[in-house]
Amino acid sequence: xxxxxxxxxxxxxxxxxxxxxxxxxxxxxxxxxxxxxxxxxxxxxxxxxxxxxxxxxxxxxxxxxxxxxxxxxxxxxxxxxxxxxxxxxxxxxxxxxxxxxxxxxxxxxxxxxxxxxxxxxxxxxxxxxxxxxxxxxxxxxxxxxxxxxxxxxxxxxxxxxxxxxxxxxxxxxxxxxxxxxxxxxxxxxxxxxxxxxxxxxxxxxxxxxxxxxxxxxxxxxxxxxxxxxxxxxxxxxxxxxxxxxxxxxxxxxxxxxxxxxxxxxxxxxxxxxxxxxxxxxxxxxxxxxxxxxxxxxxxxxxxxxxxxxxxxxxxxxxxxxxxxxxxxxxxxxxxxxxxx
Amino acid sequence: xxxxxxxxxxxxxxxxxxxxxxxxxxxxxxxxxxxxxxxxxxxxxxxxxxxxxxxxxxxxxxxxxxxxxxxxxxxxxxxxxxxxxxxxxxxxxxxxxxxxxxxxxxxxxxxxxxxxxxxxxxxxxxxxxxxxxxxxxxxxxxxxxxxxxxxxxxxxxxxxxxxxxxxxxxxxxxxxxxxxxxxxxxxxxxxxxxxxxxxxxxxxxxxxxxxxxxxxxxxxxxxxxxxxxxxxxxxxxxxxxxxxxxxxxxxxxxxxxxxxxxxxxxxxxxxxxxxxxxxxxxxxxxxxxxxxxxxxxxxxxxxxxxxxxxxxxxxxxxxxxxxxxxxxxxxxxxxxxxxx
Numbered sequence: 001x002x003x004x005x006x007x008x009x010x011x012x013x014x015x016x017x018x019x020x021x022x023x024x025x026x027x028x029x030x031x032x033x034x035x036x037x038x039x040x041x042x043x044x045x046x047x048x049x050x051x052x053x054x055x056x057x058x059x060x061x062x063x064x065x066x067x068x069x070x071x072x073x074x075x076x077x078x079x080x081x082x083x084x085x086x087x088x089x090x091x092x093x094x095x096x097x098x099x100x101x102x103x104x105x106x107x108x109x110x111x112x113x114x115x116x117x118x119x120x121x122x123x124x125x126x127x128x129x130x131x132x133x134x135x136x137x138x139x140x141x142x143x144x145x146x147x148x149x150x151x152x153x154x155x156x157x158x159x160x161x162x163x164x165x166x167x168x169x170x171x172x173x174x175x176x177x178x179x180x181x182x183x184x185x186x187x188x189x190x191x192x193x194x195x196x197x198x199x200x201x202x203x204x205x206x207x208x209x210x211x212x213x214x215x216x217x218x219x220x221x222x223x224x225x226x227x228x229x230x231x232x233x234x235x236x237x238x239x240x241x242x243x244x245x246x247x248x249x250x251x252x253x254x255x256x257x258x259x260x261x262x263x264x265x266x267x268x269x270x271x272x273x274x275x276x277x278x279x280x281x282x283x284x285x286x287x288x289x290x291x292x293x294x295x296x297x298x299x300x301x302x303x304x305x306x307x308x309x310x311x312x313x314x315x316x317x318x319x320x321x322x323x324x325x326x327x328x329x330x331x332x333x334x335x336x337x338x339x340x
Numbered sequence: 341x342x343x344x345x346x347x348x349x350x351x352x353x354x355x356x357x358x359x360x361x362x363x364x365x366x367x368x369x370x371x372x373x374x375x376x377x378x379x380x381x382x383x384x385x386x387x388x389x390x391x392x393x394x395x396x397x398x399x400x401x402x403x404x405x406x407x408x409x410x411x412x413x414x415x416x417x418x419x420x421x422x423x424x425x426x427x428x429x430x431x432x433x434x435x436x437x438x439x440x441x442x443x444x445x446x447x448x449x450x451x452x453x454x455x456x457x458x459x460x461x462x463x464x465x466x467x468x469x470x471x472x473x474x475x476x477x478x479x480x481x482x483x484x485x486x487x488x489x490x491x492x493x494x495x496x497x498x499x500x501x502x503x504x505x506x507x508x509x510x511x512x513x514x515x516x517x518x519x520x521x522x523x524x525x526x527x528x529x530x531x532x533x534x535x536x537x538x539x540x541x542x543x544x545x546x547x548x549x550x551x552x553x554x555x556x557x558x559x560x561x562x563x564x565x566x567x568x569x570x571x572x573x574x575x576x577x578x579x580x581x582x583x584x585x586x587x588x589x590x591x592x593x594x595x596x597x598x599x600x601x602x603x604x605x606x607x608x609x610x611x612x613x614x615x616x617x618x619x620x621x622x623x624x625x626x627x628x629x630x631x632x633x634x635x636x637x638x639x640x641x642x643x644x645x646x647x648x649x650x651x652x653x654x655x656x657x658x659x660x661x662x663x664x665x666x667x668x669x670x671x672x673x674x675x676x677x678x679x680x
Contacts (some may be wrong), residue, residue: 066455074414074423075421075424077415080414080415083414083441091448096451096452097440098459099440100436100437100438100439101427103431108431111436112436115406115438118404119460283624284623287624288629289628289629
């Protein structure tokens with residue numbers, strides 16, 4: 001496939017041990033760099049026979065005024081909120097938005113990128129699929145100088161801007177709240193262990209426990225595949241534990257809602273027999289009985305910030321150097337965790 | 341703007357008093373038409389100096405293998421389900437899907453069409469915005485011979501294929517169910533009156549009442565703007581009625597859920613004091629307390645059928661003549677309408 005291989009900025013960066021954005025700025029003759037640094041980079045680029053990607057450059061000049069968005073799933077209230085935030089802000093700035101969903105598949109994510117790039121979008125906002133564990137397709141975008149920003153489900157090493165939540169902080173807040181309510185045996189229902197949010201929320205859960213002098217107890221961590229069936233299996237397993245935990249913290253609201261529904265059908269009283277909490281603040285969490293304690297993640301705000309930064313980069317207002325924006329979450333205490 | 345105005349097939353059709361699809365078939369020398377009809381049409385096309393849109397034709401030959409979808413809002417569970425059905429089916433047939441949301445704005449709908457058409461999609465699936473009351477942008481697509489199918493929120497006169505639900509039938513089912521439960525004063529909470537579904541569901545509601553010898557009572561029809569605030573206003577107005585209705589049928593589940601939440605906060609017992617029902621079968625309707633009686637509308641199926649038909653047209657399997665596909669709904673009786 002690599003017939004007539006074209007040298008990328010990434011390769012020059014690797015050779016010289018500097019960042020790709022330094023290479024990019026040197027080749028654009030940026031005044032921010034030391035002349036000597038620029039000279040070295042330009043010489044190396046010549047030596048390696050670097051050819052700037054003219055197609056990418058022309059795309060950057062003739063704007064389509066369209067942005068592409070890739071999310072794992074549109075049916076998720078959280079991602080739908082992100083999309084609303086992206087679209088409202090983009091529209092205000094004269095851009096239209098096309099959305100693709102990866103259905104949690106890396107192959108679909110790659111196909112979406114191809115489709116959106118050949119539709120000549122000016123930039124991309126991407127939240128990675130659950131399956132995405134190789135990142136060549138993202139480095140490829142980077143090498144082609146197509147602007148993109150990662151949000152919520154990000155990969156930490158790629159040198160582009162990222163917008164995330166303080167997931168560990170949110171999990172700490174909710175676990176701390178359960179501890180304050182007198183609960184000590186607190187069970188964490190995690191999603192698949194390689195998910196970024198599974199890890200981060202576990203981190204916050206363990207940190208709050210540690211502050212109360214409670215160590216990690218593997219019997220109090222359960223993994224769900226996040227399907228209805230598997231959530232019910234976990235709900236049943238917890239109901240059968242002896243002794244049962246005092247409280248259960250589920251990684252995301254949909255899991256907590258399934259657990260709540262299953263326990264109610266078994267006659268288990270919430271919060272009297274076990275307290276329950278989720279994370280996300282889906283609309284459903286407010287209307288179930290009892291209403292669910294959760295952590296609010298402002299998806300709309302996340303979308304707005306991600307697209308504002310991308311447009312600032314396109315318009316040359318923001319530096320091309322990657323930044324990381326971390327949004328804080330808010331505890332939403334409701335009846336499912338509180339004896340009144 | 342109309343410098344060097346290009347004659348469209350629509351204009352030829354109007355002149356001859358035949359359908360645009362007849363013109364289209366005549367100009368393609370279709371064997372389905374009578375030779376005399378074809379001769380007349382070809383002559384008129386010459387006389388009017390009709391120029392086929394070569395760009396549109398070349399686009400039809402060089403496929404992008406991409407479809408565009410326009411929905412009023414992605415945050416709606418129903419439209420999200422439609423999108424899933426569209427995407428799963430399109431992907432299986434080797435197509436990728438780009439989605440735009442109109443945010444219930446006709447201007448945004450037009451901008452979305454421009455964006456998707458200039459991205460060279462092979463065809464479009466469109467569900468109209470609440471605001472869309474002029475249709476030039478759709479006739480324009482038609483004239484440019486860009487294939488599209490309307491679904492759920494359709495316009496009846498445009499000669500393209502449409503996929504809809506039997507909305508009147510679903511409203512009949514739920515009203516009939518409330519009547520069978522012994523309720524006689526049944527109030528209908530409608531959306532804005534010019535909405536297609538407001539009209540169709542009212543039709544079914546009145547038909548079921550008529551079968552029980554009950555005529556239309558204007559005091560038992562309330563209009564909500566479908567916002568949270570307005571749903572609460574309606575819930576309060578109903579609570580203050582004297583006498584109150586026996587039962588309330590809300591045009592869509594989100595309204596019914598807001599009414600339910602408001603009544604519960606006022607201490608009104610459902611279904612003992614008033615029975616309640618919705619329409620759509622949103623996931624929330626199953627988890628509220630009491631669970632909500634509703635009508636199930638398979639959005640996933642609708643999306644699947646709409647895209648299958650569009651792809652069949654693109655592949656020349658389905659005739660280009662427009663068809664209308666009507667999906668049936670199913671009553672989902674739950675506790676909110678039944679005394680146990």
